[in-house]
Amino acid sequence: MNERRSLLVAGLQTAGIPNDLEGTLGEFEQRVRSLASMLDGAQLVVAPELHLMALPPMLAERDGTAADRAVEIPGQLTERLGALARETGLWLVPGTVYERADEGVYNTAVVLSPEGELVATYRKCFPWQPYETSLPGSEVVGFEIEGAGRLGLAICHDGVFPEVFRQLTWDGAEAILQVSLTGTSDRDAEIVVARANAIVNQVYLVNVNAAAPVGNGRSVIVNPEGTVSYEAGAAEEVVTALIDFDAVALVRERGSFGLNRLVDQLDRHGAELDLPMYGGRYRPRPGKR
Numbered sequence: 001m002n003e004r005r006s007l008l009v010a011g012l013q014t015a016g017i018p019n020d021l022e023g024t025l026g027e028f029e030q031r032v033r034s035l036a037s038m039l040d041g042a043q044l045v046v047a048p049e050l051h052l053m054a055l056p057p058m059l060a061e062r063d064g065t066a067a068d069r070a071v072e073i074p075g076q077l078t079e080r081l082g083a084l085a086r087e088t089g090l091w092l093v094p095g096t097v098y099e100r101a102d103e104g105v106y107n108t109a110v111v112l113s114p115e116g117e118l119v120a121t122y123r124k125c126f127p128w129q130p131y132e133t134s135l136p137g138s139e140v141v142g143f144e145i146e147g148a149g150r151l152g153l154a155i156c157h158d159g160v161f162p163e164v165f166r167q168l169t170w171d172g173a174e175a176i177l178q179v180s181l182t183g184t185s186d187r188d189a190e191i192v193v194a195r196a197n198a199i200v201n202q203v204y205l206v207n208v209n210a211a212a213p214v215g216n217g218r219s220v221i222v223n224p225e226g227t228v229s230y231e232a233g234a235a236e237e238v239v240t241a242l243i244d245f246d247a248v249a250l251v252r253e254r255g256s257f258g259l260n261r262l263v264d265q266l267d268r269h270g271a272e273l274d275l276p277m278y279g280g281r282y283r284p285r286p287g288k289r
Contacts, residue, residue, distance in 0.1 A: 005246050007148045007175070010035050011208035011239035012047045013219045013232050018056035021069065025052055025077075028094060029084050035238070036088035042240075043148075044091035048210040049156050049181035050107065051095035052077070057213050058183050066107075066134055070100035078110055078118050086116035091145065095179050095208075096124065096155055098134065107134040109153050109179060111143050119143050124155040125164055132157070140167045149245035152203075154178040159190055159207075165197040169263065172286075174224075174248040175204035183215045191220055191231070199226035202252050202263050204243045211236040224248045225256045 012031060016024035032045050053069050055061055071077045077097065085092045092112040099108035099121075107127060111120040123137025142152040152168030154176055159165075168176055176197070182190060187209070198205040205222040209215045209232075217234035221241040232239050255261040 003147075004244070005148050007043050007145060007151075007243045007245070008039075008041045009044045009046060009177075009206055009241045009243060010039055010042050011206060011219055011221075011241065012045060012051075013208060013211045013217055013239055014047065014051065014236045015211045015214040016051055016054040018060070018214075019054055021052070021054045024054040025080070028052060032084055032088055032090065032092065036090055039238075039240070042090065044093065044145075046093040046177050046179060046206065046208050047095035048208050048215060049096045049179040050098070051181075051210065052097055055181070055214060066098045066105045067100075070098040070105045073097070073099045073108060073110060073121055074118050078112070081110070082112050082116035082118060085112040085114055089114045093153070093177055093179070099123070101135075104135045105133075106137060107132070107155060108137075109141075109155055111153070120153065122153040122155070124158060126158050126161050128157040140164055140171065142168055142171050142173050149174040149243075149248070152176040156180040156182065156190075159193045159197060162197065162200070165201050165203070169201040169203060173201075173203060174245050175206065175243045176201075178205060178207040180207060180209040180219075181215055182209050183212075187216050187218055191218065191228070194220055195222055195226045195228065198222040198224060199256065200262060202248060202256060204241070204248065206239075206241050206243070208239065224251045 096107050096109045099106040107124040109122040113119045120143040122141035125137045127134050144150050150172045152173035194205050194207045202224045208219045211217050212234045217232050219232040219239045220228050221230045252263045
């Protein structure tokens with residue numbers, strides 16, 4: 001019998017130490033080490049958006065923070081995170097960082113493998129404008145975990161742009177990690193959208209938000225039929241999700257609730273539609289008709 005494809009994810013719903021970059025990084029390292037020793041079978045740890053940038057609550061943040069705290073990728077920070085991944089044997093998605101580039105600053109997610117390699121970087125395609133001043137990225141990004149499945153990356157406000165999640169699905173994602181930094185009154189709407197993105201793409205969605213006082217928490221785990229299997233409170237906590245990639249395959253094959261074969265139908269009939277905003281046509285996923 002083939003071993004079931006699964007991944008145990010630990011989401012750190014937490015807040016950094018305001019304006020203390022080294023203290024926040026050190027605390028993150030300690031918590032990852034603790035998770036590695038305490039949570040049997042943990043394979044991947046994910047933190048909130050901009051966690052390692054040690055941001056204060058929204059109204060206390062000053063202009064210029066992004067430029068002042070931006071780092072090079074790859075660079076010293078990713079080397080240190082890689083060493084932590086190697087030490088603990090975990091996949092790390094430590095939220096996002098401000099990335100310094102020649103043209104400006106991006107809000108960028110990084111992925112470190114258990115071997116300590118920087119295997120993926122994703123620049124947020126849809127910064128929260130006009131409030132967020134980082135530059136928009138231009139492509140979606142996913143990564144493969146051998147023996148488990150393919151995961152996509154999304155960052156906070158990306159959630160209200162369904163094209164990001166559709167493209168990740170088209171690229172083969174069976175689960176999407178969405179890191180967030182929300183402390184505003186639209187968190188209810190974000191959870192509704194997270195469920196919708198999971199439903200229409202038949203994917204697991206792990207949305208990890210910052211804890212109070214930086215964010216308002218309520219991280220969620222959503223299964224490929226759109227059911228919220230867990231919703232956190234506002235305080236710091238560890239949110240665990242056992243992602244069952246074989247369940248994704250079954251839902252897509254037999255239909256959500258045994259009824260709706262959404263991804264399959266799009267593969268079969270999407271190419272027949274006139275879709276000017278997608279360059280004229282929807283393209284079936286590679287290997288599909």
